[in-house]
Amino acid sequence: MADSGDTCVAVIDIGKTNVKVNAVTTDGHVLETLSSTNPVLPGPPWRHHDLDALRDWVFASIAALAARHRLDTIVCSGHGSGGVLVNEDPGDGSGAALPMIDYEQPLPPGLDQAYAPLSGSFFDRGSATMLGATHQARQLFWMQRAEPQTVAAARWFLGIPQYWAWLLTGNAVSESSFLGAQSHLWNVVEQRWAPIVTQLGWQRLMPPFAKAWETVGLLRPEIARRLGLAETARVLAGAHDSSLNFYRYQAAGLSDVAVVSTGTWIVGFSDRTPVARLDEHRGMTCNSDVCGKPLGGVLTMGGREFVAIAGADAPDGPVLRHAVERLIAQGTFALPSFGSDDGLFPGSAGRGTMFGPPPADAMERKALALIYCALLTTECLDALGDCRTVVLDGSFLRDPLYAALVAGLLPDRHVFFNRKGYGVASGAALLAEHAERTAPAPIDLDKPEPLTTLTSLLPTYSARWRSLIQNDRSLTPALTLR
The missing domain is CATH 3.30.420.40 (ATPase, nucleotide binding domain)
Structure with a gap:
């Protein structure tokens, strides 16, 4: 020892x-x-x-x-x-x-x-x-x-x-x-x-x-x-990993907050979501915090969908900003869902498509996957309700544009991110002094850099994405993935 x-x-x-x-x-x-x-x-x-x-x-x-x-x-x-x-x-x-x-x-x-x-x-x-x-x-x-x-x-x-x-x-x-x-x-x-x-x-x-x-x-x-x-x-x-990640922020004294963690699953939790709002047909869940109180939850297999859209030849490194800007400006969309789970969109499993001008190369496919997952994140947050403060963490933050896109899509909310990718481990360790803690645990959160070149485009793009999902899919897709 x-x-x-x-x-x-x-x-x-x-x-x-x-x-x-x-x-x-x-x-x-x-x-x-x-x-x-x-x-x-x-x-x-x-x-x-x-x-x-x-x-x-x-x-x-x-x-x-x-x-x-x-x-x-x-x-x-x-x-x-x-x-x-x-x-x-x-x-x-x-x-x-x-x-x-x-x-x-x-x-x-x-x-x-x-x-x-x-x-x-x-x-x-x-x-x-x-x-x-x-x-x-x-x-x-x-x-x-x-x-x-x-x-x-x-x-x-x-x-x-x-x-x-x-x-x-x-x-x-x-x-x-x-x-x-x-x-x-x-x-x-x-x-x-x-x-x-x-x-x-x-x-x-x-x-x-x-x-x-x-x-x-x-x-x-x-x-x-x-x-x-x-x-x-x-x-x-011990406890559930996502509940421990949420506890990381509870221990820091945050309340009226929605936390979205990303990895294989996009998992959203909020301590303000009333249980009457929970809809099992939209990927919503009734979870528990470490104290046993209900937590509004929502989850979708975003990590798997990212891989399906980005493809096996996705380049290493972060997505290039100009690739995101081009896809949004020209109206290229990924529409759910690319996996075997409906997630937030009932009946969508296995029907994932790309609509509009196709991505020009592997970088643009990866950029489209990132845009899609940012949109999924906003859907999760909308499902959870009107929490003014949003905290993002998890593996998607390895790409700096993810948090910026979410913030750009949610201009009326205060979006922060935790660049330290070990919220579960931190939350678990904080349990050791739960009974003795008399002051909030320290935490360091950052705000995303604004995407000023996309400020006017993102609301229109997001609204168009939702309308394409809601229609009867009679439009001819650019590419269908099975």
Whole structure:
């Protein structure tokens, strides 16, 4: 263990595609990050995450960070579409009773039809029923139909962050923000289990609740030795990654704010969206913040759509400003949706088209993808309602024009961006001092540079884009992607 410097937090960040282990100060500054892909195996019994390989990599990474930083707390964040059915003993390999389903795994015939009548109301689910094996309740339903005896003998069904807390400490908890991330297990508004839990006898698999910042326990002695940490190192309950990213701004004292995070998904959250406004047919969700309160949410698979529009030959580096200006001036549009999910536009899945003069080259295709994702962002914000303050973060900010385009499309809102691309890790680390915090956590936000050459063009372009989406698509497209 390092023997100098202030103590800090090890944050395990489990994404669908990538996994990171971070050393983060208790005020949210990331000191070091190690990353790897999240390994997936083909099956049987279904495509699943390789928890054994992932455990070995995560433990080795924490040990490596412990040699350079004084780690005394561990917390995990996770994407909201995964759960792990476990047995009694966290020391028995990965502890999993059945492999953890990859949520993009197609479902077996008939499973969705059997699941739908059990899934409850919109607020029981927190979202529409989404693609593949998304939703923890649907995964557990599949497991129970495929392996009823194994499920009957299992001890717990745990969300991703709570699985890692259990693996490290042996103690099992449930946590509201992760269950509130479209699990279909928890009704956030009414603070109760969804009907499917009681109908199928799953209460016995659901451990008692803990707050995201609460200590689940201390490291199991054999784990402490393996990681090179003191046995007094504590493990927090952890939370949903997007809820932790929003918590980054809550901890900084911001309210009446909409936060849009970008990556594989464009995810928008607002603490001002009334639950009555939420529309499951427009990609809207009822999420939970780390305190268990409802958060208006909206999500669409913007990262995947960006790749589909930009193409395999997209050039490296940021989009050129003149390419954006030319496309907007000549009226070239990308119209939704380019993936298998409707997102904000019901019935649009797989119907993505480019309309108008086609992009001249690979740079212009990448520029069109960026414009399209900026427009998707404004749609997300319009769905969430009238928040005067908007904060952008995530991977799209690697291109400086993204924030500028969003700000140009929303002239009546105060748009900021966080150029530090580790909001989830920062939010998770800030949990370590949640109970003791007496002043807002520091945060540094920037305003985008105005796109003065496009000020008069963007409102017209945006209005035309919306009208093209709303018409009957009788116009002849420049290019259709399948």
